[in-house]
């Protein structure tokens with residue numbers, strides 16, 4: 001009797017499919033019956049002659065210890081991966097656990113991948129080689145088609161290996177866009193073959209400010225470290241990252257920030273600036289008055305050369321061209337810029353920025369691409385097809401959606417994960433300031449109430465942004481990212497009425513154990 005009770009206790013499954021993000025519908029069979037996965041033994045079958053499904057089966061091996069077998073037919077007690085789920089959402093999936101074993105059916109290959117991630121998270125903490133899963137049907141689909149995370153690799157270079165790890169982490173959380181901030185005043189990190197000095201010289205700064213800026217670039221009173229910061233991505237490395245992300249259904253959206261945040265490039269090509277320089281790769285942070293000259297025809301040539309190669313490396317439909325924090329003070333005092341303004345009959349300098357972006361939009365359209373810019377691109381009037389990334393709150397996104405432009409919501413208040421995550425400054429590494437606790441990320445609603453239902457459809461999704469002025473290492477980056485990315489994943493996947501912060505926190509314990517198992521650093525405290 002005792003033995004029988006113990007046996008049944010041992011055989012009881014802890015699996016309850018309570019993952020982050022939480023699936024839309026979880027129906028666990030009342031009979032208590034279970035299917036099993038035996039590590040190293042259970043087969044995973046998948047649609048034949050489909051490279052993506054083959055790769056999905058390899059992920060199943062990595063995540064669950066099952067053995068890939070190419071097959072058209074489902075076998076008994078296997079994990080079956082298949083497409084064909086009827087849904088307009090390509091990322092939708094259904095997991096069925098029954099007497100035939102476990103079936104993941106996706107609306108497309110990406111849906112199968114997300115189903116695998118959910119299954120992986122469901123069984124991650126099971127011990128031993130035999131995993132028991134209660135019979136169940138799980139249905140899920142993400143609310144938003146754009147589910148992003150941004151990593152700034154310009155302020156601090158992050159090794160390619162970590163960029164891939166970052167992609168693994170965001171894939172675990174169901175993201176499908178990796179926004180890669182590659183260039184800024186403090187470093188140019190993308191190799192451009194036609195302009196070899198750009199990355200070679202523009203990626204190097206001999207030292208970096210310690211602590212926060214003292215006054216505005218107060219060079220005399222600031223204290224600098226004595227540590228060069230350098231490193232850039234070769235085109236081969238960037239292609240490797242693109243391919244690595246694509247296997248995980250993640251599109252890499254590169255950002256070449258222009259016409260501001262360009263001092264690293266100006267340091268190599270000073271003739272592209274209004275004053276002619278000299279310029280140096282900035283060892284401090286902030287909004288720099290030196291930007292690309294809007295009146296010099298060489299500026300557009302430079303942009304075309306850079307973006308031409310960027311388009312060859314990155315197949316993404318969207319190319320991010322920045323547009324944020326670009327002061328116009330140099331343009332106001334530059335003969336070339338003023339002549340251009342007069343020639344085009346422009347009312348102000350903001351329209352000079354729009355003139356550049358309209359040219360860039362045309363260039364990208366010729367390469368079958370579309371432009372994304374930060375919300376400042378609204379100021380001189382949007383180019384026809386621009387997608388707006390709203391960061392200074394929600395208003396830019398609201399205005400753009402009302403003008404029927406596509407929008408990605410990344411407001412500082414909910415999405416800037418370079419901000420502190422705990423009230424007590426002393427409990428976390430030195431940072432840029434601000435306060436963005438986990439609960440505040442979780443509370444984000446990407447579609448503002450001000451928008452009509454029709455206008456709301458222009459909100460493609462949401463994204464968290466990790467700027468790295470004060471984030472100096474991969475471990476530090478993960479600490480800032482996790483667990484706030486987990487909260488963002490429920491914003492990106494779940495319907496607002498299904499979200500519940502207390503229940504999310506209950507599920508977070510399992511996710512934290514998973515982070516430890518995978519070697520991901522995270523902030524253990526949260527508010």
Ligand code: ACM
Nearest residue numbers: 324325374391467
């Ligand atoms: C930004 O944070 N400057 C887009």
Ligand code: ZN
Nearest residue numbers: 274293334337
């Ligand atoms: Zn100028």
